[in-house]
Amino acid sequence: MAGGETEAGAGGQAAAPIEASRAAEESARRSYGKLIAFLSARTRDVAGAEDALSEALAAALTEWPAHGVPRSPDAWLLTVARRRLVDAARRRRRDEAASQFLQHLAELADDDDDEPVIPDRRLGLLFACAHPAIERGVRAPLMLQVVLGFDAATIASAFLVAPATMGQRLSRAKSKIRQAGIGFEVPGASDLEGRLDTVLDAIYAAYSEGWSDPEGADARRRNLAEEAIWLGRLLASLLPNDGEVLGLLSLMLHASARREARRSPGGDYVPLEQQDPMRWDTAMIDEAEALLSRASACSRHGRFQLEAAVQSAHAVRRRSGEADWPAIERLYDALCVLTGSPVAALNRAVALARTRGPAEGLAALDELAGDGRLADYQPYWAARAHLLASSGCTGAALDAYQQAIGLERDPAVRHFLQQRAAALSHVPGSN
């Protein structure tokens, strides 16, 4: 999928408008990041490259239906976009020193050698987007925009940020790339790990935001999870021997394999443990498993590989009927040590409750009670409610359910939690 070049139609003859616009869309989807990376690698002017490419795409929509889809749509788009860049540079001439302008023109002309193969600088672009100098929260949105071409409004909705704010953050980040001279180079071996981790974090953030719409009601949002997987595949094709790159892709595929099973046919939320494994996507799980075993043969191991292994331990329920809870507990132990994340600690407590009983799980949750990062985190309260209920502490369980219900965004999950709480308060002899 990643970087897969397909022959897009025969050139030279007029195409139906629908066919032409589909070819333009396809080309944009497949090559957007590649073209942006190439157009901005030297100037680092990502915003300028975006403007030029969007003008080229607009031109394609009028030209292609009339004159046919060119044999190499990407090269056509690149040529037109580059011309737009030169025009824009000419317009800016008055604002810049003449020497700078001439140098810029020379650079653009330098590119103009009609080479049929566009060098793939997307990896460098991904590293630029997730550069430590770029504010952490904007790295994933920036990738979605400059590598995949999502507009600011769509990204804003997914990340629950005002569209105007998102627009400002994105353009600030692009200015930063340009003004701070953030390069599109792939870091050398000594820096690679740390820099790569910020890229992986950003891809996973994009995936998680897409995933927070499990209903799949929002087509654009579902797209986001799929696009994050696409980025993961792209990265895995560019860095096929990195354990964490493979681990992240495996993790995302494992989670996506269960998308359908997260809802009953009636639209109700189904928690992982009650999902019917028959409704999991077998092919996707197999691919995730294969990636994970490839990852384990790599030298680098980290957070994503561990998290993918957790998902794998859940997936064994397909065959054995039971998730491998002892393995899950050990994996979360390792994740806690590695990341110190309160969410890992929360999941570890849930696993402990399975392997050693609810009392042990609750004791582990109590240790987290003072962590401010979990105070407004719904899964903490839902887990607490569940374990309190299993321990017979009905009153405290109902309070925790109440808190979980109040913090939930997804109406289906809210309904599920309310049903659980209602069932608890109707247990004879409770309270």
Next chain:
Amino acid sequence: MEYLLLLYADESQFEKLSPAQTDEAIGAYRAYTEALQKSGTLRGRNRLRPTQTATTVRVKSGKTEVLNGPYAETREELGGYYLIDVPDLDAALSWAARCPGASHGVVEVRPVWPMGQP
């Protein structure tokens, strides 16, 4: 910073709910309100009686005009509000998304403009 969350919803939808669904909806709002209280962000809240109880007043060329009904007839009507105090707009939007009103209607988020501030 204070933000007012204005809850708009189609009133007629509430009349169609079964008693159990109504209880669940009320329970969801109660839980949301408590979560806001516990996090220390809640400054005020209330619901409004349906728009058929609204009366509109205006003074035009020195003459008063009193009309039955809300100012604007829309499918989704203002039905209540929360006043919250949070660090920034991102936090306000995050609370707005958790509001049960966001799942069956629309929540408009408006920053409060304190008196005396330019």
